[in-house]
Amino acid sequence: MKKPFDLLREVARFGASQGVSLNDPAMPAAFGLHVDDSMKQAMSDPAFLQGLRAEAMFENLVTSLGEVMMIKPEDTGPLQSAVPMQAPDFRIVLKDGSNWLVEVKNVYVQNAFRQRRKILSRNYRRGLNNYSQATGGTLKLAVFWARWSIWTLIDPERLAPGDQDLTLDMMEAVKASEMAAVGDQTLALRAPLTLRLTMDPDRTSEIGEDGRVLVTIGKAQLFCDGKELLHPHDQQIAWTVMNYSDWETPDARAKVDGNRLISIEFESNPPELSYQGFEMAGSLSRMFAHYYAQRTMSGDEVVDINVPVQSEWFGSLRVSTGLGRMPLWRFLLQPNYEDF
Template identity: 35%
Template sequence: MPLIELALPAPDGQKLLSDRHAETVTAISDALRTSLDNLSRLQGRQTQYAFEAVVVALGSVRLIKTEDSGLFSFDDAGGELQPPDFRIVLSDGAQPLVEVKNVAPTGTGLEAKVRAKDMASAQAYAQATGGRLLYALFWSRMGIWTLVDPSAFNHVGSQQRLSFVAAFKANEMHLLGDRMLASEPPLTFSLITDRDKEQVVEGLGDGEETRELTIGGVEFLSAGRVITDPDEQKLAWFLIMHGDWPQTEESQFDAQGRLVSLDYVSAPEPPDEDAARQIAEQAFAILCTLSKLYTLRLLEATTTKQGDIRALREEPEPALLAQLVPDDY
C-alpha cells in the first residue's frame, strides 16, 4: 500500500482507489523502469543491501532496521532532517544511525565525498532521534568496508571528503563484530586420488595419454600441515573460496607418473621483498576482514562474471561469520 500511495498521482474527481488498478500498475511499471535503467542507483541499492547482509552475518548486533523508508513529518524551523539508511541496536544498547555509501574508484584517487548539507541534515536527524551518525563506506576497488564518524571528514567547499587512508585509521567496523583474519600461508585444498583405480583411457602419442581418475579423499592444509579440526576445516574452505589470496593449481605425481593429488594453493603475493620478509618472520599473513569475505560471497551471488547486476540482494545467513570464527577461537 505505501508503494501505491507513492506511485499514484493525486486523485482526479471522485474515482475510487479500488477502480485505479490499471493506472497503479502503469505508474509502478514506469517508476520501476526508470530505476532499473539507472546503473548508479542499482549499484547504490546493492551496496546498501550488502551492508545489511554483512551486519546480519556478523551476528553481533541486537537489531538492524531500515530507517529511511516511509514518510515522516518534522518541524523545519531548525533546518532540514534526513534519515540515514539504517538504525542499529548494539549489544550495549547504543543505537548508531548508519548512512551507506559506495565509493567508486576514480582517476583522482580513493576519496569519499558527501554533500555537506546532506551530512548536516543526517546529523540533525540523528540528534533529534537520540542516535549517533556513522558512515559505512564501501571502497569498491578493494572490497573493503569502513565505518566512520562524520568528524573524520574534511570540509572542502560544499563537500565533506575523506581519503581511504584516513577512513581506515578511523574505522569502527569492530562495533558490528568485524574482525581481521590472518593465517600462516599457504592454505591448500587437496583432492587426493585413489592411485589403484587410475586407468589409461586413450593413448594420444608422443608420450601423451588420457587417464581416468577416482578421487579417494580431500584434505585441507595450512603451511603444509593437515587441518583435522572440523571447525577449522570449514573456516579454511570459506577462506580459500572467498579470501584475497590468489590461487594456483598444482599437480603432484609419484615415481610411476601417477597423479597423487590435485592441489589448489592459496597464498599471498607480497608487493616487495620487505613484505615477504615480514610475513616469513611473523609466520602469518593477513587474509582479509570478515566483512569483506561475506561481501565477496554476496557479490558473487548477485552479479555475473562480467560484473553486471542480476539481483540486488540475497537473504543473509544470520551469524554465519560469527559461527565461522567462534568468540573463543
C-alpha cells in the first residue's frame, strides 16, 4: 500500500493554518469538516470543475497516446520564489529530450462560429514565463475548445511574444497546433464500418407472434468496406471509430429468414461521403474527448474528473505488421506559425 504522502501534507498544511497539531485528537474531525466545506465549494463552481476535468483529460490523453517519455503534474505543492512565478499544469519530456511546460485551459464559447477568447492575462503569463525560464522548460499552452471538442497545443511566445495578454482564436490555434508532437493524428479509412452479430441458430428462438425473440449471439464480426477485419488491432481501431468519431450509426438492421432471426448489423458512415477512396474519421484527440465526455459529463454537469487511460486504442495504431490489414490513412498536422 502506498504511503499517504499527499494526504499527510494537506493535513499538515491545514493544521499549520489552524494552529492544530497532527496528534491533536480534534484533528481528524476538524480536517473532515474542512474537506466537506471545500468539496461543497468546489461542486458549486462549474467553471472550476470544467477546468479540472480538462486538465485530467489532457494528462490521460497524452498518456494514452503513448508518444512521450513522461508527463507529470507540475503545479503541486507550495512555490517559494524571488519573483512572481506560476507553475504550469504539466511537465512533458518528449522522446527527443525536449522539455515542455504545459498550461491547460478549458474554453467554452457558445457561438460555434466565433471561437475567440482571452486565454492568459499579462500578469499570469509573466508568472508562467518566469517559472519556465527558471526551470529550463519551454512554455506551451494546451486549449480544449469545448464547443467543438477540439484540442490545440501552441507556443504562446511564437503567437504573441513577451508578457502581453494572449487572446486566441480557435482557427488560428488549429493552424499552429503542435498536438502531433505528443502523438495526435487524424485518421481516414474506407466506409462503411459494420458490426455484424450472427445468432446461434441452436440457441435462438423463433420470432414469436408478438415479435419477441430470445437470442444468443454465436459470432461477432467487424467489416471495413465489406471486408472482414481479422487482425485484433484493426478491430480495435474500427471499434474506436464507430464509437467515438463523428461517424453516424443508425438503428440496427435485422436480417430475417422466415420466422428466424439470422443476424443484426450496425453500419457506421461519415455524415457525408466524399467518394475519394477514403473517408475522414477525425483526430485521435477528438475521439478521446468524446470518450471522456461520455464518462465524466451528464448533460452540462461534471460528474467525474478522471477516467481510465486507453492505451490499447492507440497502441493498435503503432503496429502495422500483419497480413490483410485494413487500409488506413494517417495525417500528422504540422504547426504553421508563418502568417502570425
